[in-house]
Amino acid sequence: MMKQRGFTLLELILALVIFASSAMLVVTTIPSRSGPDIFGQQFKSLVEYGSDRAVMEGNIFGLVITSQHYQLVIARYKNDQTYWVPLTAGRIETQGEFPQGMHVLLTPQRLAATLDADPQIIFLPDGEMGRFTLMLQSIDKQHRFRVISQGASPVKVENDE
Numbered sequence: 001m002m003k004q005r006g007f008t009l010l011e012l013i014l015a016l017v018i019f020a021s022s023a024m025l026v027v028t029t030i031p032s033r034s035g036p037d038i039f040g041q042q043f044k045s046l047v048e049y050g051s052d053r054a055v056m057e058g059n060i061f062g063l064v065i066t067s068q069h070y071q072l073v074i075a076r077y078k079n080d081q082t083y084w085v086p087l088t089a090g091r092i093e094t095q096g097e098f099p100q101g102m103h104v105l106l107t108p109q110r111l112a113a114t115l116d117a118d119p120q121i122i123f124l125p126d127g128e129m130g131r132f133t134l135m136l137q138s139i140d141k142q143h144r145f146r147v148i149s150q151g152a153s154p155v156k157v158e159n160d161e
């Protein structure tokens with residue numbers, strides 16, 4: 001009498017059905033993320049990048065925020081004057097636009113009129129950064145989130161959905 005080795009086709013199909021149904025249960029329990037929430041996480045990463053870069057380079061960086069745009073800048077000095085230059089970082093986007101149809105509010109600072117203005121948020125070489133709350137809210141008020149800094153990393157993103 002020969003011993004049977006391996007699995008039957010029925011056993012393999014049954015195992016695949018169990019794995020597929022388990023995966024489906026996991027996927028359906030993960031909350032879907034909206035466009036504004038994804039943008040909030042990206043903006044948080046940009047703020048943390050500015051802070052990390054200030055620490056690594058030992059230089060002062062800043063973030064300029066207008067009602068429609070944002071941009072990381074770096075401090076340069078010439079003739080005892082400080083001026084701000086847009087930061088370029090290769091593959092990392094250091095400037096951009098806020099999502100269409102979003103109302104932007106920055107507290108306790110005010111929004112800049114243009115990207116050429118002095119930055120509202122400063123990143124110092126010792127790891128400190130300006131305290132701020134950036135709130136974005138859709139015009140229909142269905143989507144709202146805040147990016148919050150308490151003056152150092154980590155930066156938080158809160159979603160009010």
